[in-house]
Amino acid sequence: MTEELVKIRKDLSKKLKKERFEHTTGVMYTAASLAMCHGGDVEKALTAGLLHDCAKYCPAKEQIELCRKYGIRLTDSELAMPALIHAKLGAWLAEHQYRISDQAVLGAVTYHTTGRPGMTLLEKIIYIADYIEPNRRMIPGLDEVRSTSFHDIDRAVCLSAEHTVNYLRENGKSVDPMTVSTYEYYRK
Ligand code: FE
Numbered sequence: 001m002t003e004e005l006v007k008i009r010k011d012l013s014k015k016l017k018k019e020r021f022e023h024t025t026g027v028m029y030t031a032a033s034l035a036m037c038h039g040g041d042v043e044k045a046l047t048a049g050l051l052h053d054c055a056k057y058c059p060a061k062e063q064i065e066l067c068r069k070y071g072i073r074l075t076d077s078e079l080a081m082p083a084l085i086h087a088k089l090g091a092w093l094a095e096h097q098y099r100i101s102d103q104a105v106l107g108a109v110t111y112h113t114t115g116r117p118g119m120t121l122l123e124k125i126i127y128i129a130d131y132i133e134p135n136r137r138m139i140p141g142l143d144e145v146r147s148t149s150f151h152d153i154d155r156a157v158c159l160s161a162e163h164t165v166n167y168l169r170e171n172g173k174s175v176d177p178m179t180v181s182t183y184e185y186y187r188k
C-alpha cells in the first residue's frame, strides 16, 4: 500500500464508525483479490475500495446538505432514496478532499451502489467487492455470488443486481432505475 493510501486509511479509521470501517477494509482487500484474479490494477482496486463509502461518516440528511454546499446535482430518485447519495458524494470527497484524480477510481466509487450498464472492470470489482466482502451478513445467494465472482465476474454482477432488485421489491422499497438497467444489461 502506498503512503497516500495509509494516510487515507488512518483518516477514515477516525471518521467512520467501527463497523463501517471494518466493512471498508473488507471491501478494499476483496477488491484487491478480485483485481489479482481478473488481471485488474490492484492499486486502483485498493484505492476505490478504501474510499467507496467515505461519505458515510455522516447521516443521509447531512449528506444531502453537503451535496447542496458542494454543488453536486442529485437526481429525483437519489433524493427519494437517500441511501444512494453517499456514492456521488463519496466520489466528490475522494477527488477534492483525498486528492484522487484517477477518473477510473472515481467512477468505481460513483457506481458502487447501483452499478451501470457497461461497467469497467474496476467498477465491477468494487460493485462486487461491496456485495461479497467477508463481513457481510449472510443473505440467500451470497455463497453463489462469492464463488462466481472469481471465475465469471459479469455473471456475478448479474446475480447480485438481481438479488438487490428482488430484495428491494420484496421489502416494498423503491428501486433506482439504474439498478434495474444494470440487471437488465448483465442478464444478457
Ligand atoms: Fe456504499
Ligand code: FE
Pocket (backbone or CB within 6 Å): 023, 027, 052, 053, 130
Ligand atoms: Fe459499502
